[in-house]
Amino acid sequence: MAKTDLLNSTEVRKTLGLGYGMFATMPIPKGTRFVIDQPIMTLSPKAEKSINEFCREYDSLSPKAEKEFNSLHCDQAKELKLLTSGRMEFNEWYDLHIAQGQDINLRARHNAVNRYIRANATYYTNCANSYNGYTALYPYFSRANHSCDPNTTWEPKVSGCDMKASRDIAQGEQIFVSYIPLGKNRKRAERQAILSGWGFLCACTLCEAEKE
Numbered sequence: 772m773a774k775t776d777l778l779n780s781t782e783v784r785k786t787l788g789l790g791y792g793m794f795a796t797m798p799i800p801k802g803t804r805f806v807i808d809q810p811i812m813t814l815s816p817k818a819e820k821s822i823n824e825f826c827r828e829y830d831s832l833s834p835k836a837e838k839e840f841n842s843l844h845c846d847q848a849k850e851l852k853l854l855t856s857g858r859m860e861f862n863e864w865y866d867l868h869i870a871q872g873q874d875i876n877l878r879a880r881h882n883a884v885n886r887y888i889r890a891n892a893t894y895y896t897n898c899a900n901s902y903n904g905y906t907a908l909y910p911y912f913s914r915a916n917h918s919c920d921p922n923t924t925w926e927p928k929v930s931g932c933d934m935k936a937s938r939d940i941a942q943g944e945q946i947f948v949s950y951i952p953l954g955k956n957r958k959r960a961e962r963q964a965i966l967s968g969w970g971f972l973c974a975c976t977l978c979e980a981e982k983e
Contacts, residue, residue, distance in 0.1 A: 777803045781946060783914045790844055793915045793946040799936045806934035810907035811836045812894065818906075822857075822891065826864055829890050839910045840890065843897045846970040850892035854885075861887050896970070901927045918947035918975040919962050947975070 780799055786792040799805050811832065818824040832840060853861075861884040866875060869883065894908055901907035909932040912925065922940050925948050926933045940946070951965050959981040966973050 777805045778807065780805045783911070786916070786945065789916050791914050793911075795940045795942055795944050795946060797942050799940040801936050801939050804933055804935045806911060806932070807930070808909040808911045808932045808934070810901070810909050810931070811840055812898075813901060813905055813907040814894075814898075816904040816906075822860055822864055822887070825891055825894065826861075826868070826887055829887065829894075840893065840908065843893050843908075843910065843913050845889055845893040846896040848970050849895060850889055853888045853892055857888065858884060899925075899927065899932065902929060907932070912948075915946050915948045917950045917966065917969070917971075917973060918977070919949060919953060919959075919973060920975060920977040921947040921949045921953075923948050 777797075777799055780795060780797050781793050782796050783791055783793055795805075812828050814824055814828065829837075829840075862880065864887075865880050865883055870880070897913040898906040898908045899912065907927065912932045912934060915923065915925075915934070922936060922938050922944070923946050924935050924937045926935075934946070934948070950969060951962065953962075959978050962978070963973060
């Protein structure tokens with residue numbers, strides 16, 4: 772561990788209006804790395820065009836990893852879209868890889884497909900860009916909420932996702948990262964349009980200030 776590391780200095784707890792969030796349990800000086808998070812799932816760029824890779828990776832999770840995965844927030848709009856327009860592809864995957872030519876129990880397939888669909892929506896609600904075009908689900912990093920004026924930077928590496936304080940963070944202060952690249956001239960309307968893909972309207976201090 773480097774001298775500028777301060778691991779085990781945060782906790783996850785419920786917030787007011789933002790679900791769960793990450794909070795500093797002690798002062799974290801600027802420049803300090805305070806989280807190194809390992810992914811519980813990593814997908815290649817082609818995974819967005821085919822569910823095969825996702826379903827295989829999800830089924831390979833350990834019971835502990837699956838429980839952690841399923842505890843993360845799922846965007847209901849993403850889930851509903853898959854339930855209404857993506858079910859056929861998941862049904863076909865189930866028939867080929869689970870039923871494997873045997874008589875299909877429709878109720879069992881329905882429940883299994885719902886499970887895959889919710890998991891897929893959960894992944895794409897929480898995943899972050901990794902290296903070489905891959906995406907990854909970092910379970911602890913996923914608990915950090917977004918701000919257009921974040922106090923933390925993050926960087927995906929082969930060893931995991933590093934989180935560093937971009938300014939001094941006080942004990943009890945919530946940890947915020949930016950889900951999108953923040954150019955100096957990017958206005959509130961542009962940021963909100965990009966963030967709509969995450970299923971929320973940003974009400975961070977910067978966005979609220981720019982409304983006035």
